[in-house]
Amino acid sequence: MTVDGWFIAGAIVGVASTIVCFVAAVMKKKPNDITILALAAVELFILVYAVASAIRLAGPGSLVGEAWEFWGYMFTAAMLPVAGFYWAMMERTHWSNYVMGAVGVTVAVMVARMAQIWYGTAAQMPAAAHALLPLQLGLGL
Amino acid sequence: MRTTERAATAPHGRTTGAGRLLITVYAIFAVSATARAGYQIATQFADAPVAYLLSAFAAVVYIVATIALAKPGHRWALVATAAICVELLGVLVVGALSVFDPAAFPHATVWSMFGRGYGFVPLLLPIIGLIWLYRHRDAK
Numbered sequence A: 001m002t003v004d005g006w007f008i009a010g011a012i013v014g015v016a017s018t019i020v021c022f023v024a025a026v027m028k029k030k031p032n033d034i035t036i037l038a039l040a041a042v043e044l045f046i047l048v049y050a051v052a053s054a055i056r057l058a059g060p061g062s063l064v065g066e067a068w069e070f071w072g073y074m075f076t077a078a079m080l081p082v083a084g085f086y087w088a089m090m091e092r093t094h095w096s097n098y099v100m101g102a103v104g105v106t107v108a109v110m111v112a113r114m115a116q117i118w119y120g121t122a123a124q125m126p127a128a129a130h131a132l133l134p135l136q137l138g139l140g141l
Numbered sequence B: 001m002r003t004t005e006r007a008a009t010a011p012h013g014r015t016t017g018a019g020r021l022l023i024t025v026y027a028i029f030a031v032s033a034t035a036r037a038g039y040q041i042a043t044q045f046a047d048a049p050v051a052y053l054l055s056a057f058a059a060v061v062y063i064v065a066t067i068a069l070a071k072p073g074h075r076w077a078l079v080a081t082a083a084i085c086v087e088l089l090g091v092l093v094v095g096a097l098s099v100f101d102p103a104a105f106p107h108a109t110v111w112s113m114f115g116r117g118y119g120f121v122p123l124l125l126p127i128i129g130l131i132w133l134y135r136h137r138d139a140k
Helices: A005-026 A033-058 A067-090 A094-119 A127-135 B002-009 B018-047 B049-070 B074-100 B112-118 B121-135
Strands: none
Touching: A005 A033, A005 A094, A033 A067, A033 A094, A067 A094, A067 B018, A094 B018, B018 B049, B018 B121, B049 B074, B074 B112, B074 B121, B112 B121
């Protein structure tokens, strides 16, 4: 897995969103503008990532793994904040913030997997990224 | 009456409050296990049919557990308990087999190595689930 700007940005947005939501939950706050915007940031990142990936692939960009697998991840990652928001809003308690916080870290792991599909698992990777590997969700190695 | 009053102020039921977070985590695992099993069966089924059928079985267990946890009522609590017991059994048996007899499980499933590929969440989830169900068991 090659660590590129997209992965770094996705990991930062996802993990930061989770931290914001979890801190609000620990403070027993119900979902507010801040936590909802933190969730929306995750959705915004995925949409930008999807458009940019489509543009890169339309140009000279290349995808090592399978395209349908990559876009399957992209679609699922785009649906997660929507589903998380819906599920959180059905019953607004401080637990809703934990629900919304679960989305960000999940999307971060999925972005890591998408980077693997994009560059191939054989590509060189820094030691720090190795630590993340066992956490990958979904399609495995 | 007392229960309805409590529900109006702060949710304490099996399908509310922290239960909704549990359902969320189960739903994430249901989706990822289903996607993983679907991918394995669609692309490499001939390589390891047993391991991939096991992946599919795990996916079904997560789906059943997610739905049963989300549905109110005594029967759904029983379904959830049964599904989560199967899940716990699955992660313990497959986890132990993959550790002591790696040759039997050369291909990864959600439960291999006690769910190490998923940060051991598959091992913790059924334990937390059963504790949750026990604490919200019916009085009858």
